Amino acid sequence: MNHSMQNGALGRLAAGAALGFFAGLAVPHARKAVMQAPSVMAGDWVDALTAEHRLVEGLFDKLLQTDDSQAAKREALLAKIAYALSKHAIEEENVIYPALMEAARADTSRHLTEDHAKIKTFIYDLRRLSAADPKWLVRAREFDAELRRHMREEEDEVFPHFRNTLSPEDNARLTKMMNWEGFKVA
Numbered sequence: 001m002n003h004s005m006q007n008g009a010l011g012r013l014a015a016g017a018a019l020g021f022f023a024g025l026a027v028p029h030a031r032k033a034v035m036q037a038p039s040v041m042a043g044d045w046v047d048a049l050t051a052e053h054r055l056v057e058g059l060f061d062k063l064l065q066t067d068d069s070q071a072a073k074r075e076a077l078l079a080k081i082a083y084a085l086s087k088h089a090i091e092e093e094n095v096i097y098p099a100l101m102e103a104a105r106a107d108t109s110r111h112l113t114e115d116h117a118k119i120k121t122f123i124y125d126l127r128r129l130s131a132a133d134p135k136w137l138v139r140a141r142e143f144d145a146e147l148r149r150h151m152r153e154e155e156d157e158v159f160p161h162f163r164n165t166l167s168p169e170d171n172a173r174l175t176k177m178m179n180w181e182g183f184k185v186a
């Protein structure tokens, strides 16, 4: 089996799994289901959000290796990062952070939301700068550092601990709700 055949088979598998998950939705939503499939297949809400973190980190690794002559590549990678982070932020802000708030962890919920606002500002700043400007990569490095710090806090301190305090039913409900949010904006 060559590489493209493998990708095709995986794509169909992903689509099938996601369509199963979103059974009952109209066929025109198939594209959205495919977009959300990697997160659905990652497992529960913590695994799904962690997988999305790794995806964005991979895009940043590529972006930070670019030089000032690769403006188009920088813009393309930033667009992918912005798209992935928008979906990710909706999933967290519409389900996980409100659940934290409800569980009397309002301070955590609030400061994670503030981090997201900072992240949006980085994207806004980078889009206003020329991607050929040497300052662009300096700002991108600051963005990467801030984002990694935020993701580490979620992964190491907040999410697994919160999952452990919830019942399997509550965790399953969060996973389902989170995937619906991702599907909505995919």
Ligand SMILES: [Fe+2]
Residues within 6 Å of the ligand: 092, 112, 116, 150, 154
């Ligand atoms: Fe977050």
Ligand SMILES: [Fe+2]
Residues within 6 Å of the ligand: 049, 053, 088, 092, 151, 154
């Ligand atoms: Fe996150």
